[in-house]
Amino acid sequence: MNWKNRYQQDNNGFATHQPVLEKILLMIDKPILELGCGEGSTELIHYYGKEKKLPILTVESEKSWMEKYIHMKNESHEFMCIENLNEWADYFKSDQRTWGLVFIDQGEWISRQNCLNVLKNKTDYLILHDSCYYPKNKIFGKILNKNTEYACSYKYPNNCPGCCRYMNNSKRDYSDILKYHKEYISPYGPPTLLGSEKYDISELYIDMN
Numbered sequence: 174m175n176w177k178n179r180y181q182q183d184n185n186g187f188a189t190h191q192p193v194l195e196k197i198l199l200m201i202d203k204p205i206l207e208l209g210c211g212e213g214s215t216e217l218i219h220y221y222g223k224e225k226k227l228p229i230l231t232v233e234s235e236k237s238w239m240e241k242y243i244h245m246k247n248e249s250h251e252f253m254c255i256e257n258l259n260e261w262a263d264y265f266k267s268d269q270r271t272w273g274l275v276f277i278d279q280g281e282w283i284s285r286q287n288c289l290n291v292l293k294n295k296t297d298y299l300i301l302h303d304s305c306y307y308p309k310n311k312i313f314g315k316i317l318n319k320n321t322e323y324a325c326s327y328k329y330p331n332n333c334p335g336c337c338r339y340m341n342n343s344k345r346d347y348s349d350i351l352k353y354h355k356e357y358i359s360p361y362g363p364p365t366l367l368g369s370e371k372y373d374i375s376e377l378y379i380d381m382n
Contacts, residue, residue, distance in 0.1 A: 186362030188213025189381075190302045193357050193365045194276060195221070196379050197298050203273025204228040206296070208261065208288055210242045211278055218276065219245045227273070234258050234279065262287035265295070272296040282306060286313065293351060293370050304356055304366035305345070314347045357381050 191213055198205070198221035207218050210233045222229040229250040233239040236254050246252050255261055258281040265288060275296040277285050285301065293299050308314035347354040351368035358364045359381045367374055 187211065189359035189362040190214065190276075190278065190300060190365040191217060192359075192379050192381050193300055193367055194218070196377070197274050197300065197367070198222075198225075201225075201273030201297060202227070203297060204230070204270065206270075206272045206275045206292070207231040208275070208277045208285070209233060209279035210239055212241075214276060214278060215242045215245065219250055222250060230270075232261065232279070234261075234281075258284035259287075262291045265291050270295070273298065275299045276302075278302040282312075289350065289368075293368065297369060297371055298374070299351070299368045301366040301368070303363045304347070305364050308345045308347075313350045314345050315349070317344045317346055 188211075194214060194217055198218065202225065205218055205222055205227055207214060207229065210231055215231060218229055218231070221227070226249070230253060231239075231242070231250070232253050232255060233242075234254070234256050236256075239252060239254055243252055255264060258279060261279070261284050272292070272295060275288075275292045275298075277288055277292075277300065279285060279288075286307070289299065289301060304314070306312075308316050345356055347356070347366060347368065351366075352370045353373045353375065354366060354368040355374050355377060356364050356366045357379055367377070
């Protein structure tokens with residue numbers, strides 16, 4: 174198996190999660206939850222879900238945006254629109270399903286944080302895109318060496334939307350929210366955080382170039 178459009182990230186800062194996402198999709202054998210449709214994730218998840226015969230649930234808040242991807246809907250790939258992003262975490266709090274992967278990239282920062290807290294114990298692996306936003310704004314995570322000034326994306330700094338102009342060679346610690354975690358830095362845009370409450374992923378190598 175190989176993703177046919179590998180990768181979009183070099184010309185799309187919104188797709189810098191793709192190498193991490195593909196690596197975990199190749200590893201798992203359980204259902205997939207995607208929070209937020211996107212051109213860098215939905216097709217990729219659909220492709221591997223179909224190849225590996227894994228159920229997929231994609232959740233989106235904007236019906237018009239979801240319409241761009243609804244053609245992928247089938248008996249194994251379900252789409253759900255929950256318009257109020259504040260309700261997403263509550264929905265999954267009462268949902269009994271467990272996942273092989275939860276991919277978090279919806280269009281609201283607090284909703285992402287709340288879903289991470291609810292879902293991290295219901296999945297083998299969790300991926301959070303744009304992870305640098307949280308330690309920068311002192312929400313969770315900690316910048317370990319604050320003396321290094323840099324842009325999130327060292328090659329294309331303008332591809333990191335609304336987030337940073339610093340942090341690339343600095344390290345961040347996310348142990349306040351995840352048992353195991355590793356952040357992957359892309360030269361093309363914002364970083365991606367991989368986490369798990371079950372598996373130590375600290376030595377998992379992923380080529381981000």
